[in-house]
Amino acid sequence: MAQGAAGAAGARLSPQVDALIRAAQRGDQDAFEQLVRAYDQSVLRLAMNLLRSPEDARDVYQEAFLRVYRNLHAFRFDCSFHTWLYRIVTNICLDQLRKRKVRKEEPAVVETSDGPIDRMESFEEDAAEADPERSMWNRQLKQRIEGALEDLTPRERMVFELRHYQGLRLRNIGEMLGTSEEAAKNCLFRATQKMRSVLGDFV
Amino acid sequence: MTCDSLRKLIPLYYYGELTPEEEDLLEEHLHECAACERERERLRLLAAALDRRQQEIPPLLLEDCRDGLMAAIAGGITHPAAKPAKGPWKLFLEAMGATLSGFQRYRQPVGALALIAIGFFAARFTGTNPNAATSQPASPAGEVFATVRNVEPDSAGRVRIAFDETRRRVVSGNMEDQNIQKLLLAAAHEENPAVRVESVGLLRSRADSGEVRDALLNAVAHDPNAGVRLKALEGLKPLTGDAEVRNALAKVLLVDDNPAVRMQVVDLLVARRDDSVVGVLQNLVQKENNSGVRLKCEKALKDMNASIGTF
């Protein structure tokens, strides 16, 4: 199970983070930069994993931290900074995912058909060709998983992402998405059910 | 409760999100129902496959995002659509595109990455931190493209890195120097395998830095030279408790074509037991065609009291 947010979760209670936030609120640019650096890797990873496009992930990063910059003065320490930041980030990502759902033609896998990123992936598969059976199985499994993830609603996708890849607890996820733990649990439940059914007896 | 309704709880059980009562109920049932236990195993394999799908942050993207953000803030640009003209990431993509249109070999983009990375860092080198490393007079403004020719440690624990731009430069510094580390990180992508082996070998001792860790992971996953991959694996030894490292290693295990690399990965993964390893190893045993690796896996599974095959 991925515990990608371990760093951020650890920083949540740290008095150093509080000090950074207060300094940044007073206009200390260095403190703001340090604050960004404490959290930006997990933000970027979240955006990359959800959107699977470096360009889109970069846009999310930029917009999220600019919003943080502009609104940090309003942060009142009534929740963890991590939760506050993720409210912003998940909002932006959900918007992106919804836009993609509308423009149905957008493949969730990679941004362009002939872009360099796609090629990188095919290179990876070249490397695996030494064992065709293994790479075939992997490829089929991968395709099914992509299909299953595409069938999720943006909200289900987000809850799943935060739980599985970022290793956050449902209670915390509910807090971020402005909903209850129970609702987040139902989302996760639906997400895993859908994925399980797409997989059939494949594994 | 019926098998059907209990089975639905398994995913939430996996995520530790059941109530204690539900958990007890399910555990008791799993103990005596082979069909549901098998379903749990399947979900474990699904979870492992999902772990492998995790995207790595492309090299330089983080750096590019940070630069872009700070530039936007400094420039008073508060509209996210306004981006700086061309960050290193953009340049990297362009170079990749140009390189790929000419070559179809795996190694080429790795080489192109080194060109851009060095160009980018070399340009910063003289600009921002003149005292950090000794070098030739400042380079002309603009983009500089360079290639690493040689990396060698000396007896004093320092490192010498030679790279070409329009002319070759020699930079000396110790491993604590951030510029030296950046050059080594870039050199880990250099086309010449001897340079990569030496760089990865030197970086090994710095795996506690996130950037170095990512470079080592990248080398393990993508370097075409098995010697470089093995060196990088050595560097990851202290990090086998890191979930990201484990995920990356599990992926390598299933795709790496070199049995020595796979053996080493098995060793690293079993050094710290967690449930996902069992799934990964069981999966590998099914497909492994090298008897040495297979035996190692079977032994590891036995040591962990796990069954060797589930289906």
Ligand SMILES: [Zn+2]
């Ligand atoms: Zn049952």
